Amino acid sequence: MAKIIYTHTDEAPLLATYSFLPIIEAYASTAGVDVETRDISLAGRIIAQFPERLTAEQRIDDALAELGELATQPEANIIKLPNISASIPQLKAAVKELQEQGYDLPAYPENPQTDEDKEVRAKYDKVKGSAVNPVLREGNSDRRAPASVKNYAKAHPHRMGAWTADSKTNVATMGQGDFFSNETSVVLPADDTLTITHVGTDGTETVLKSGIPVLAGEVVDGTFMDVAALRRFLVEQVARAKADDVLFSAHLKATMMKVSDPIIFGHVVQAFFPTLFEQYGEQLAAAGISPNDGLGALLGAVEQLPDGEAIKAAVQQGLADGPKLAMVDSDKGITNLHVPSDVIIDASMPAMIRTSGHMWGPDGEEADTLAVIPDSSYAGVYQTVLDDCRANGAFDPSTMGSVPNVGLMAKAAEEYGSHDKTFEVPSAGTVQVTNAAGDVLLSHDVQPGDIWRACQTKDAPIRDWVKLAVTRARATGVPAVFWLDENRAHDANLIAKVKEYLPEHDTEGLTIEIMAPAEATAYSLERIRKGEDTISVTGNVLRDYNTDLFPILELGTSAKMLSVVPLMNGGGLFETGAGGSAPKHVQQLVRENYLRWDSLGEFFALAASFEHLATTTGNARAQILADTLDRATGTFLNEDKSPTRRVGGIDNRGSHFYLALYWAQELAQQTQDAELAAAFAQVAETLAGNEQKIVDELNAVQGSPADIGGYFRPDPVKADAVMRPSGTLNDALTVLSDAI
Template sequence: MANNATPDIIYTKVDEAPQLASVSLLPVIQSFAKAAGVTVGVKDISLAGRIVATFPEGLTAEQRQSDDLAELGQLVKSPDANVIKLPNISASVPQLMAAVKELQDKGYAIPDYPEDVSTEAQKAIRARFDAIKGSAVNPVLREGNSDRRAAVAVKNYAMSNPHSMGEWKSDSKTTVSTMSGNDFFSNEKSTTVTAGQAGDARIELVAADGGITVLKDGLSYAAGTVVDATFMSARGLDSFLAEQIAATKDQGVLFSLHLKATMMKVSDPIVFGHAVKVFLQPVFDTYGEKFAAAGISPNSGLGALLEQVAELPEGAEIRTAIDAVMADRPALYMVNSDKGITNLHVPSDVIIDASMPALIRAGGKGWGPDGKAADTNCVIPDSSYAPVYEESVSYFKETGALDPSTAGTVQNVGLMAQKAEEYGSHPTTFEVPHAGTVRIVLANGDTPLEHAVEAGDIWRSASTKQAPIEDWVQLAISRQRAEGCQAIFWLDASRAHDAELLKYITPLLADAGMADKFQIMTPRAATRLSLETIRAGKNSIAVTGNVLRDYLTDLFPILELGTSAKMLSIVKLMNGGGLFETGAGGSAPKHVQQLTQENHLRWDSLGEFCALGESLKFLAESKENQSARILGTAVESATQGVLDHDKSPRPKVGQTDNRSSHYYFALYWAQALAAQNEDADLNAKFAPVAKALAENEAAILAELTSAEGSPADLGGYYLTDQCKTENVMRASKTLQDILATL
């Protein structure tokens, strides 16, 4: 038994469907691991957990909890780190406020989220909340670069059991529309900090009269850091949106807006708010002052706006005006047409890396307010990566849908370590308060990055340190050597940031003798070549920055596998540890809804199975733990068994769900351990378990499915009741009793 203070493996507690699934799966993992002398601990990085840890002062001793994210942030910097990270909520402001409300209703004295900040106390509370919202977890934990690919077993299964694909027609009216100027892409400037410039830095706004407002101080840039700055013109954005609304109506297609209001948690909610306002421009022209006085912000979406308007004295009058404008606008792409939830209702409902691949997989179709699929104008304001989706749409119009049964695969090596390229995230993104010049002032007084801006423009900066860049290139070299396939750096030499990266990349490839093994292509050209490559049944490695890592590891898996939740995601931490991610969680809210209504959870834990196997193999190598190696090998057998026997969750009541899938995973895992002949002790421990699991199959499945079709009470959404959740997710006493024998 490991006796160190830190468990051998840390499993993260998260949110929504992945967390519910872990309530069922984790006892299996901990029981099997314990029998092999491997300890598995848990750290809470859920949205509710992070809120509670951030505001302890008003809580009782029983309510308080440690700051597990901060603890994990330290652990991932050590060579002992071995973390299995499930997908957590990247909270938009509406989600954050909903979580706070639920905690308050449960007796937690958490302050309200201050949307409008005027006092110093409100500023302090807002700053603490800002550290929680958006993609707050990943930058803390990702002390390494990303290696994402489809596991061999998963890819083979997808080819043998191809998922459905929508039909692409050459006359499809679906298009991708993006700004041709005045956006983040066109205004980007970039520099690499020299030794003489390194040190403390600040961001300031200089007014026409020379007055200086410090937007952010306390920054520090090490020598070799690539620093970028750019802005999106509010005037240009509004003009673009108005043009697209009119064009969409003329074309007779759906209007859909695709942003990343979670990862880009400051910039994209503002862009989203512009879209809501421009879509309802006549209403804002008439009632804008009343909205401002009532604290109604379009950034929170149409759904919140409608709720707040209903509380105003002129609520009925304004709602009539809104309905009239909506009737005159193009039909909106719908999140849920049955419930009338539109693309513009909630900023976090339509996340580009999930929404665009789903639309492309569906043959360019989105759901309209009439509940029917229709072509759509996909509006992506910033043109930085819109060409990836634009080229995908063009390609499939020309060639027809991809055939998953014969397609190759696109792996990804992504630059993300130490908060690389955290575009649009707090605290270096600002809605400009007044006209002037925004500039970054470096330690020696140099101002290499500055922009003339107007009030309301969205200015943002990001930085990428030298060590992560070098580590990223070396990881790409290692993966290409291992795979021997096509490898492409998705970089545009004419873009400021990419040009700075290439100053590192080109000599590193040359020094390694690998320059001829990699191509360097713009994202648009790389998209076309990669699609042609996988259509021919061959493989490619996409070597990308942080944002494209996020986008492509949804786009290609959704086309190849039908989902991005089944990807193998390995983060080789720069100080020697390992972080094993389990896939995307974009569909998690709908899964929770179905569970509470029908007691059927269709969340597929295949990503967790893959991560577990890699985590155990890493433990075996790093700690020379042979029992962990045997466990990991057996996990791979169990995963293959789940796939081969078609025991993955299905969408409907009466079919296999998450809990019964976990039973079969445990069965196949125990059988693999009982069959191995390397460790007699493990064989002796697991042979009776395998026998008991097999003999009690009917009883276990009956217990797991006995309540299916009826509502399930979890006692909460963001903070579920532990006992109630365990009753739902661990419904088989027979299974729990067998696990207890270990």
């Protein structure tokens, strides 16, 4: 039987799955397609690490490892929903919830000393941050707005904040002493094994990581963040924000860059509250309270300290003395510095640009902002957009062009593969990368506290990336631009490879360029304002940034994108959009039984999954399901059946009903398969005839609190009951499953 794997993830996407998956299973069964789930949620990943501590009923398999293996097989067909890329505070919160649910899990060791603590810490380190994506992404990314979504956005443009020429919003970035400026890079001539070693000034050698396999043609980079330079920079930006009377905000990626960016975030917290850490830094450190976990964790933990009240007073004084701090939730006093995972650059910067270059201040009002992005590798992208808006005003979603993306991400390419090769330097000396023969390939002089990292990018994914870029340019007739900077060591090596591999393809008549990121941004923005499209061909981090930046400006959200990952061994991975606002959605559901998560990304991924299955297995009914789902999604958009924001309208559950209705109607009307049409004619008639009854059943539960039995690991019985409150709809799906 043909098989689709539908991932069981976290937060709002998981809750939506309880409602949508029964529809998928019923419709897919008519084509002989089995839909199976695999639990790659944060809670599931944690549980899978500790089978020896759990009862037989509590243990679960390591589904992520299983899917990682499947992704290398030609039969892979995986629909991947957004998952939590856990910061340490999120990880701790998930462990606490699981412990309260009866799971005998160890606490997260902050400073592991014993072998047991180190083993526990290593297991948790496998779970935090971007643990999922590098495992599943055995191919490069093709991400774009489907025509139906783009056309809907043009016909129903979302609100864009006005821009003025005197806006004081800007990006602040280092340029010196950062990852960009310190990077060195080498291309491996042959298969080899590398070792990373710290050589102290006294000659003491400490192996940081050994046995790193590399392949011929692989690009290996090393670089470091000079923490003394970082701290000087941050102090200057705090003073600049106060002098310019703008909000201060820090924009990092503490989820995906799970080792380096929480450390940088901690330095931002210390720079903003210098007096606090001068007076109480040693006491906080002795109590195990780290600025890396954010201001919120600090304030929660100091309750137990003798000087707790004085420390809280020092925090308030720091807020009063410093510049106005950008807020996550001004009503609740949650600042930009409360939680490292609250303000994630790829979501926060486009949202700011869309809102007149403003963030929310402590007074609950919008204001111009100094966006602090310490590393300069990609900061120029955002400054270029800010300057463009200052000069030309806000973008017009009804006329603007699009910037689809081809992203280099296979086999943990680039920075996102650096987690296990990122280190906070313990003492002054040199960090070296050596090969099996002992030759030094990369070397950096470092000081205590510097953040050193190495990245790997294999040759086969680069070659595949170039091929995919040419394929998309040929399919669309749109210019493709490689966003690569010859002044960056890594990019210089990639440019050489791009120039080597492009001649392998027919590029006659195509426009294919190589530009540094800021230049590529300006080029793309000029075309956008003319209504023209431009393919951005980027590395892994810029893929993340661009596939939020441009969709949020074009469509109002990045959740409505089609994200196809043609796996290098022939399978398919279909991703369903971003999950940045998922926590707020869950909070709203628990508070008032209303889920405004938009599953449009799931609709697009499912259609692409059926199409891939039809192509690879010859399943004609799967192709019919794909084609009819595409048409149903177009009707869904035209009829405006996406979830509304507030109680009283249709929410996620109602949107699923309407998708099921329109899909059944399309299947009943198709002429390729009479038996299929007959089966769905009955379903379409039942759903259409009971439309008001079903909507009433779905809406009747709104307005009261909902009990789902847990945030990170909801109780499946409770969650199913909450997300499937229409008996009429449930019965119709049961009848369909029995009919075929």
